[in-house]
Amino acid sequence: MENNLPVNVREYQELAKKALSKMHYDYINGGAEDEHTLRDNIAAYGRILLRPRVLVDVSNIDMSTSLLGYNMPSPIIVAPTGSHKVANPEGEVATAKAAASCNSLMVLSFSSNCRIEEVAASCDAIRFYQLYVFKKRAVSATLVRRAESSGFKAIVLTVDNPMLGRRERDIRNKMVAPDKPNLEGLISLENLDTTDGSQLAKYVRDTMDPSLSWKDVEWLKSITSLPILVKGILTAEDARKAVEAGAAGVIVSNHGGRQLDYAPATISVLEEVVKAVAGAVPVLVDGGIQRGTDVLKALALGARAVMVGRPVMYGLAARGEAGAKHVIEMLNRELELAMTLCGCRSVAEITRDRVQTEGDRMRSLL
Numbered sequence: 001m002e003n004n005l006p007v008n009v010r011e012y013q014e015l016a017k018k019a020l021s022k023m024h025y026d027y028i029n030g031g032a033e034d035e036h037t038l039r040d041n042i043a044a045y046g047r048i049l050l051r052p053r054v055l056v057d058v059s060n061i062d063m064s065t066s067l068l069g070y071n072m073p074s075p076i077i078v079a080p081t082g083s084h085k086v087a088n089p090e091g092e093v094a095t096a097k098a099a100a101s102c103n104s105l106m107v108l109s110f111s112s113n114c115r116i117e118e119v120a121a122s123c124d125a126i127r128f129y130q131l132y133v134f135k136k137r138a139v140s141a142t143l144v145r146r147a148e149s150s151g152f153k154a155i156v157l158t159v160d161n162p163m164l165g166r167r168e169r170d171i172r173n174k175m176v177a178p179d180k181p182n183l184e185g186l187i188s189l190e191n192l193d194t195t196d197g198s199q200l201a202k203y204v205r206d207t208m209d210p211s212l213s214w215k216d217v218e219w220l221k222s223i224t225s226l227p228i229l230v231k232g233i234l235t236a237e238d239a240r241k242a243v244e245a246g247a248a249g250v251i252v253s254n255h256g257g258r259q260l261d262y263a264p265a266t267i268s269v270l271e272e273v274v275k276a277v278a279g280a281v282p283v284l285v286d287g288g289i290q291r292g293t294d295v296l297k298a299l300a301l302g303a304r305a306v307m308v309g310r311p312v313m314y315g316l317a318a319r320g321e322a323g324a325k326h327v328i329e330m331l332n333r334e335l336e337l338a339m340t341l342c343g344c345r346s347v348a349e350i351t352r353d354r355v356q357t358e359g360d361r362m363r364s365l366l
């Protein structure tokens, strides 16, 4: 195996499928209901073509960028995904080490299987913390305080999860909620029966606050001095509201197709959000990114950075920390090559004219 490493994310996905139980592979890989959005997140990248420029001196490619004042060697960030111990017994500590060894920023999920403090102590890196707002606000406030004192640099507030999307694979598999040591002593995890199928759906229904609204972003601002990025924005209207509410960044995300099925593919609404935000704050995007060319397309359409979820989990499931690291490295190398072949020497040179969208093609016919 070690002599015959996967050469792309899809091969890691196949290895992950072999390595995991059906219940755990389905939890990672699956989406909501018909899984239309899950598929379209990927397919929409296939509908965007590249417009390379040639005879540019591309002997030096600089992929570096910055986010909220932090320098990053590449615009690829590890998205917050829960329950890494379903992929590997080392859990988020392995992922954090993989990200740190690539100097990549990682967003730690509130639903990690490793404690916040354990992840922070495992290696030095810039990390952000992802938060859901619980009915019991004190639980969220405690998690924020622990993230702050563990050196996390920003809060990513996920807002597309007032109820869990209907993930039919999890329902069928009666998905068992993995341990959540961060929540010990904060929230009771008893009575997680599976009469409705997935324990996760019941857990979210019992504990998360569906009344969450824009005023709660103000509440969050009042309890932390960390910058807040709002994750789960899909429209220009909400992007403007996020900026008005004081967000330090907007993340275009449909939760990897796991929440509202038939929500648009994220790459198809990125430009609308970027225009609405008008440079006030950085815009990030996630969902369906599996190739360096996908990253280039997202940057050309205005993203400051991208986040990858499943690909890193597949790497972790297939080969532990080494696999997660290899996935990040592969995506970085693919981006470098895509920039080279498109004639972009820096991320600043990845401009709108490097891509041709379906909309561009339709307009050119008018």
Ligand SMILES: Cc1cc2nc3c(=O)[nH]c(=O)nc-3n(C[C@H](O)[C@H](O)[C@H](O)COP(=O)(O)O)c2cc1C
Residues within 6 Å of the ligand: 027, 028, 029, 041, 079, 080, 081, 082, 109, 110, 111, 130, 158, 231, 253, 254, 255, 256, 257, 258, 286, 287, 288, 289, 307, 308, 309, 310, 311, 313
């Ligand atoms: C297994 C799994 C768990 C996830 N858990 C979280 C989570 O705890 N918090 C969150 O904000 N998003 C979560 N997400 C969504 C990701 O942050 C991200 O939006 C999505 O995975 C991006 O799509 P991709 O997997 O195609 O890269 C999860 C996604 C997956 C696949």
Ligand SMILES: CCCCCCCCCCC(=O)C(=O)O
Residues within 6 Å of the ligand: 082, 111, 161, 177, 178, 179, 180, 189, 200, 203, 204, 255, 258
């Ligand atoms: C025993 C507590 C289990 C808590 C699990 C909550 C699942 C939240 C959903 C994570 C997520 O965003 C996703 O899977 O997607």
